Amino acid sequence: MHAIMDHCSLSRITAAEIEVVQEYTEIMGPLAQSLDILQRENGMFMGYLLPILYSLDCKSEGLENKPERYTYCFQLLRGVHEALRKRFAAIWEDKRLLLVACLHPCFRLEWLESCQATTHTSKYTMEALLKAEIKMGALNEDSDQSSDKDQEGDDLENDFFNFQPQGKTSAVDTVDEELLRYLRSPSCDLSSLYGFPHVLRCFLQHNTGMPSSAAVERLFSTGGNVMTVKRHSLSDVLFEHLVLLKHNRNVL
Incomplete structure (x- = not known):
């Protein structure tokens, strides 16, 4: 220099x-x-x-x-x-943002331990939230699949042919085992999620972005129509309110 x-x-x-x-x-x-x-x-x-x-x-x-x-x-x-x-x-402390971070193989729950000064959400609390979310997704998936069948016929057959062993694990037990394997897995690649189908389903549900930027472009277009040359002195709060009102006028 x-x-x-x-x-x-x-x-x-x-x-x-x-x-x-x-x-x-x-x-x-x-x-x-x-x-x-x-x-x-x-x-x-x-x-x-x-x-x-x-x-x-x-x-x-x-x-x-x-x-x-x-x-x-x-x-x-x-x-x-x-x-x-x-x-x-x-x-x-946004639970949804915490959830999507823990669903990513790069982070899981380890990153929470080094950030206790800022967040009051513990590793064990997030593990319980993860388990509840994945179980809910698994139960919804099972109910969707069963609704496509003849429910009355299935009930009659299940009552008559009751051959299920006493020790057979349920879908919820399978989710617990899968989540435990996911949290212990050392891999940080997204491809590792294919080994955890229930975790992958939640990851896609919460972490997938929009396939098109059209919605964002429409929002920017609305902002340009609001912030005109004669209205360049609008405050941030008023500008945000006007954009939201104009963009959602059909809902109102």
């Missing part, structure tokens, strides 16, 4: 300026990396959101607690950290 400045006949960067740049890049680096992950086009699921936010919060807290405090950018670090917590305060 000094050679470039000398070649351009400019004064060299001072030691203080170099320290500012170093502190800034170290503080903003985790935030930039988080945005890069969230903005990628392939392999991005809703389950990434909370683990990334929790990891970013942990990294920011770790930088604040460094033995050597920053000389110039400490207030920037504290401001970014507080703004992130305030901005996402409403979703830190």
Whole structure:
């Protein structure tokens, strides 16, 4: 950098300026990396959101607690950290977002242990929620399959031909075993979900994004019609209310 400045006949960067740049890049680096992950086009699921936010919060807290405090950018670090917590305060404990994160093989339940400072949801609580959600999906799947058959004939046959062994496991027991195998599996690849059909069904139900961006494009188009040249001074809250009212006028 000094050679470039000398070649351009400019004064060299001072030691203080170099320290500012170093502190800034170290503080903003985790935030930039988080945005890069969230903005990628392939392999991005809703389950990434909370683990990334929790990891970013942990990294920011770790930088604040460094033995050597920053000389110039400490207030920037504290401001970014507080703004992130305030901005996402409403979703830190969102059960649905916690659920979709635990359904992703990259995270499962391990990421919750390192983020207890931010979330009050324990690993065991999420395991119970996972089990309840997967069991509910399995029961709904079984009921859908049985509704396609002749229910009256099935009842008569089941009453007459009662050959089921006493020790035979039910679908719920199978789900418990499958969930336990999923949580213990070391693989982080999405392809590993094919070995856990009930978990895969819940993953597809909660983590699959929209196949088309048409709905988002219509929303942006509505926002453009609301924020015109003569209405560029609208507050964020009023703009959001107007967009929601106009976009959902048919529902109202």
